[in-house]
Amino acid sequence: MTQISPAQTQDEQQGTQGAQGRNPGTAAKPAGDKSLYGGVRSRRVTVRDIAAAKARGDKWPMLTAYDAMTASVFDEAGIPVLLVGDSMGNCHLGYESTVPVTMDEMTLLSAAVVRGTERALVVADLPFGAYQEGPVQALRNATRLVKEAGVGAVKLEGGERSADQIKLLVDAGIPVMAHIGLTPQSVNAFGGYPVQGRGEEAAQQLLRDAKAVQDAGAFSVVLEAVPAELAAEVTRTLHIPTVGIGAGLDCDAQVLVWTDMAGMTKGRVPRFVKQYAQLREALGGAAKEFAEEVVSGTFPAAEHTFH
Numbered sequence: 001m002t003q004i005s006p007a008q009t010q011d012e013q014q015g016t017q018g019a020q021g022r023n024p025g026t027a028a029k030p031a032g033d034k035s036l037y038g039g040v041r042s043r044r045v046t047v048r049d050i051a052a053a054k055a056r057g058d059k060w061p062m063l064t065a066y067d068a069m070t071a072s073v074f075d076e077a078g079i080p081v082l083l084v085g086d087s088m089g090n091c092h093l094g095y096e097s098t099v100p101v102t103m104d105e106m107t108l109l110s111a112a113v114v115r116g117t118e119r120a121l122v123v124a125d126l127p128f129g130a131y132q133e134g135p136v137q138a139l140r141n142a143t144r145l146v147k148e149a150g151v152g153a154v155k156l157e158g159g160e161r162s163a164d165q166i167k168l169l170v171d172a173g174i175p176v177m178a179h180i181g182l183t184p185q186s187v188n189a190f191g192g193y194p195v196q197g198r199g200e201e202a203a204q205q206l207l208r209d210a211k212a213v214q215d216a217g218a219f220s221v222v223l224e225a226v227p228a229e230l231a232a233e234v235t236r237t238l239h240i241p242t243v244g245i246g247a248g249l250d251c252d253a254q255v256l257v258w259t260d261m262a263g264m265t266k267g268r269v270p271r272f273v274k275q276y277a278q279l280r281e282a283l284g285g286a287a288k289e290f291a292e293e294v295v296s297g298t299f300p301a302a303e304h305t306f307h
């Protein structure tokens with residue numbers, strides 16, 4: 001459908017896949033987004049592919065992943081961008097929020113997601129405290145995620161306040177996804193997770209934040225929990241893609257936390273979540289059935305037994 005550039009064809013022939021390249025090989029048929037791959041599925045999605053998608057007006061999906069096996073499921077399903085979100089704090093590591101997540105935890109789980117995937121662009125969050133001290137700290141920690149985990153890009157929260165960090169990372173050759181609107185690492189300052197950008201003043205600030213991250217060189221920007229009309233205006237204004245979560249239908253891409261999307265999350269999920277499966281129920285049911293069969297002596301059966 002889309003023309004393959006000479007550079008892409010060469011990548012394909014040589015099988016070179018950049019910093020993330022490993023496990024090249026046969027691919028299951030992706031059922032998800034195809035446009036971002038531009039017809040080439042033998043290498044990783046790159047930030048150039050993302051820029052081309054906006055130019056074509058193609059929408060794309062992003063999911064979080066925190067382990068190799070789940071990441072491989074999404075990679076095979078054709079999800080072109082996977083985020084090792086600091087939402088691993090509450091969704092994988094058992095913390096109350098994203099705030100306690102460390103660089104060691106991010107690095108370990110990001111490396112697992114890279115190992116579990118062949119084609120997705122893997123983006124890792126810089127956790128709270130890993131970039132607030134300034135651009136040099138941000139570069140040191142982003143470099144660690146690129147070198148030790150093999151991610152293709154990093155994400156950090158904040159608009160104007162994080163522009164200097166974004167600039168230095170981009171200058172150093174690390175692609176940056178920005179994140180504005182509701183920035184969950186500021187939960188203690190927000191006093192919860194309220195919708196952002198309501199009212200004229202807040203809307204103007206969000207537009208300034210969006211322009212600041214684009215000017216700093218971000219390749220895309222997450223808009224979290226902002227009114228749809230404002231997100232649409234940001235999406236029209238910017239030349240980089242907007243990735244919405246609770247930001248309406250007019251963003252260039254959409255992201256959800258995978259445990260929310262699959263019905264695995266315990267308890268209440270945010271209003272912007274759609275559950276496409278009921279994994280919590282399914283997995284709990286399997287565990288109960290296993291338990292019952294052990295207690296009743298019906299598992300293991302003959303076919304599970306050696307003699």
Ligand SMILES: Nc1nc(=O)c2c([nH]1)NC[C@@H]1CN(c3ccc(C(=O)N[C@@H](CCC(=O)O)C(=O)O)cc3)CN21
Pocket residue numbers: 086087090091098184192193194195225257259260265269270271272
């Ligand atoms: N499981 C999960 N899903 C997420 O989307 C997510 C995380 N965890 N952790 C990191 C941040 C935190 N986020 C959140 C968390 C809660 C709401 C929430 O409960 N929103 C309320 C409205 C809140 C209010 O107005 O006070 C809602 O009803 O959606 C929103 C975003 C988004 N991110």
Ligand SMILES: CC(C)C(=O)C(=O)O
Pocket residue numbers: 064083084085086087088125179222245255256257
């Ligand atoms: C919700 C997404 C955008 C995120 O930052 C995360 O999962 O940590």
Ligand SMILES: [Mg+2]
Pocket residue numbers: 085086087098125
């Ligand atoms: Mg995050």
